[in-house]
Amino acid sequence: xxxxxxxxxxxxxxxxxxxxxxxxxxxxxxxxxxxxxxxxxxxxxxxxxxxxxxxxxxxxxxxxxxxxxxxxxxxxxxxxxxxxxxxxxxxxxxxxxxxxxxxxxxxxxxxxxxxx
Amino acid sequence: xxxxxxxxxxxxxxxxxxxxxxxxxxxxxxxxxxxxxxxxxxxxxxxxxxxxxxxxxxxxxxxxxxxxxxxxxxxxxxxxxxxxxxxxxxxxxxxxxxxxxxxxxxxxxxxx
Numbered sequence: 001x002x003x004x005x006x007x008x009x010x011x012x013x014x015x016x017x018x019x020x021x022x023x024x025x026x027x028x029x030x031x032x033x034x035x036x037x038x039x040x041x042x043x044x045x046x047x048x049x050x051x052x053x054x055x056x057x058x059x060x061x062x063x064x065x066x067x068x069x070x071x072x073x074x075x076x077x078x079x080x081x082x083x084x085x086x087x088x089x090x091x092x093x094x095x096x097x098x099x100x101x102x103x104x105x106x107x108x109x110x111x112x113x114x115x116x
Numbered sequence: 117x118x119x120x121x122x123x124x125x126x127x128x129x130x131x132x133x134x135x136x137x138x139x140x141x142x143x144x145x146x147x148x149x150x151x152x153x154x155x156x157x158x159x160x161x162x163x164x165x166x167x168x169x170x171x172x173x174x175x176x177x178x179x180x181x182x183x184x185x186x187x188x189x190x191x192x193x194x195x196x197x198x199x200x201x202x203x204x205x206x207x208x209x210x211x212x213x214x215x216x217x218x219x220x221x222x223x224x225x226x227x228x
Binding site: 004033040041042043044045048058059090092104105107108109110 | 125149156157158159160161164204215216217218219220221
């Protein structure tokens with residue numbers, strides 16, 4: 001099993017450009033998440049999904065959109081990139097069993113994005 | 117205001133020394149997790165604690181959940197260079213049991 005994979009690993013954008021980050025998991029997990037990690041601020045949840053075809057906003061959703069058309073994939077889109085979106089982006093997935101209040105999240109290796 | 121405060125923010129010690137890092141909040145949680153993140157990688161779960169006062173050991177790492185379930189500590193005995201990394205605590209957020217809220221982390225460096 002590859003676990004959680006993310007593409008690309010690195011990307012440099014100019015302000016105003018758009019891009020899509022792809023996350024894929026092969027563990028048949030129901031739940032998937034997108035986080036951003038900035039120095040001194042830990043991991044902050046952008047958007048998440050509790051199943052194929054569903055998405056929901058997290059703590060910092062503005063400027064991002066997501067789609068979960070297939071169970072194994074979760075896409076994060078930046079419509080018009082801004083320098084404030086320079087960050088390391090992590091995707092995660094979890095089994096999502098109801099009643100399990102501390103489900104383990106499995107993280108991908110991250111995408112380092114720089115917006116100039 | 118951070119839901120979870122971790123301290124210290126940075127810690128650099130010599131190989132073989134002991135250390136303790138903390139995760140504190142004013143809120144009560146049903147459970148708490150500790151993750152370790154190595155440079156260039158995503159976080160990896162170390163442990164989940166669910167009962168107030170619970171102590172769990174993972175080799176040289178000892179995790180404790182506070183009696184009131186508001187705080188937790190991680191103690192490392194005889195630290196090794198392989199322990200270097202960012203240690204994050206996380207709890208189920210108030211928004212639902214499918215989402216975690218992470219602390220800001222303690223960046224630990226073990227000097228050989």
